[in-house]
Amino acid sequence: MTVRINAPDFNLAATLKCGQAFRWSRGPDGWYTGVVGRQVWRLRQKNQTLEWETTVSHPNPLPASGARGSSFIPSPVSCTGEGQGEGEVRRYLSLDRDLRNIVATFPDEPHLREAVKRHWGLRVLRQEPWETLASFIASSTKQIVQIRQIVELLAQRFGRAGCPQPAERLRRDEGIAPYHSFPSVDTIARAMLPELQACKLGFRAKYLLAAARRIDRGEIQLEALPKMEYQRALEELLKLEGVGEKIANCTLLFSCGHDEAFPVDVWMQRALKRLPTGTDFGPYAGWAQQYLFYHERNLRLLPLTV
């Protein structure tokens, strides 16, 4: 079943390709396929209408071959939107936010105006905090294509096998692997370092493992971050080895609703040189940042491949 959602002021492609999420792929039919939680989602935009399809996880999970932990296996008729509300999609894509009001708070600078104009409709996602944190721990001095590869390897090795869409389910019999959810905190916490290193994490493997173990022990409570003041939430994440301000701010912005979080990487350093020193980006600095980041990438003829 395809659910149709009214989505004004929204740009699906920019939102999924702008470097805040690593698990979305665009098919030749224009559908974007990704894994959100334990579901496979398909999204397609036609003007102001967003089309959404999803799977439903099986009520009695079975182990997946090669994957650690229990699996979620599709029921034979699972590839529908039945039982799912569009509210979940609207929340994930921040369609419940008023983009015009957000952009109205941006500083009136020509370069930022141009970035917003070119990529109008880009929205900051509300992803799952652990997946976001882990993905950005893996991102350190990695190209985005490599981050996507690492995240996929982690999911295949430690995640739960999920439901491919109908057409692909047919091809699965020909050797197409199923989709996998991102591995849980406790699954990574129980992993051995060489297992993580085998996912091409390199020196980042020890940081991911240490973070998972501390979170699993309850020393850092990710679920509390969205409710904390921004500065307090930042300090919590900075307690983790291998997590500096850049990774912490990515986590707070892309998964915890802290709109003021402002990650600065090498691309943002370049973008900021185009703006007056000390520019105040306001309460939605993170949203402005994401427009600037994506615009900078495109100016360098490096549109993010999804």
Add this chain to the structure above:
DNA sequence: TGCCAGGCCTGTC
């Protein structure tokens, strides 16, 4: 083949 990548840690000054 060399440079660089959505960084961070550590040692040195």
Add this chain to the structure above:
DNA sequence: GACAGGCATGGC
């Protein structure tokens, strides 16, 4: 406090 070097690995 500022800065440089090291860290793993692969795309370009």
